[in-house]
Amino acid sequence: MTTAESTREIYNDQAEKWQRDRPTLLSDFSARPFLLELCDPIQGKRCLDLGCGEGYVARELMKRGAASTLGVDISEKMIECANRQQQSALQEGLEYRECDLRNGAEDIGNSYDLVVAVFLFNYMSIEEMHRTMRLAHEKLTSTGRLIFSVPHPSLPFLKRDKFPFYFAPSGGYFSGRDQCFPGEIWRLDRTPVKVQCVHKTFEDYFQGLKAAGFETMPNVHELKINQAHVDLDAEFFEPLRDLPLHLAIEVTK
């Protein structure tokens, strides 16, 4: 089974666990609030959400004033969940489509002000990520931005205990490149959710951006938990103190 097939299966099987209308998963606390702030100013912008899942980020972009957002995802069940939420709280200008980004995406339009890819590239090989970064570059206006997050490349090697987030490496930092590390991330209610990380080094991300045509200096943020997280739920967040959890990267065309 290819990584993309297993990805589709993982997300079709777990769509209900992902469905949420408030912060639920660890990364809803440790990553998404930061990414959404990076997206500002968002008022009136045309957005494309690659690997949108059940639409959590797309809905937030619309709430924050985006003019439109198109979300695309390989998993039909995640798209079903996204459409279900869309029916219960209709947001004009928000649309979802099923699409395997490894095969390009002819019908997703052009001239986006913002392309986001929130924890998408960790489901792709290095080559697939390069192609998807090129696609993002093509779809942006001349001053558009790409904002994406991925698990921090060091995390699988630094965090050995499982709860509440881990990846099990099957190679070293360099020898494990392009290998799929299985992992889990927990929800605050202690439900584990299966995730994967096709391991890449820092160099792979920056080479990918350069090869895609991004020539400006990317803004790089290494995301971690803070004291407010520990105050909210010490048992949950304390094992993550001082660890680099995610990377958030913003680059302008």
Ligand SMILES: C[S@@+](CC[C@H](N)C(=O)[O-])C[C@H]1O[C@@H](n2cnc3c(N)ncnc32)[C@H](O)[C@@H]1O
């Ligand atoms: C970790 S989830 C994140 C979902 C959403 N971005 C969020 O932040 O809630 C990763 C998503 O990427 C999607 N995905 C993985 N590979 C894909 C591909 N080749 N084409 C489109 N979507 C893909 C998965 O189906 C899944 O919904």
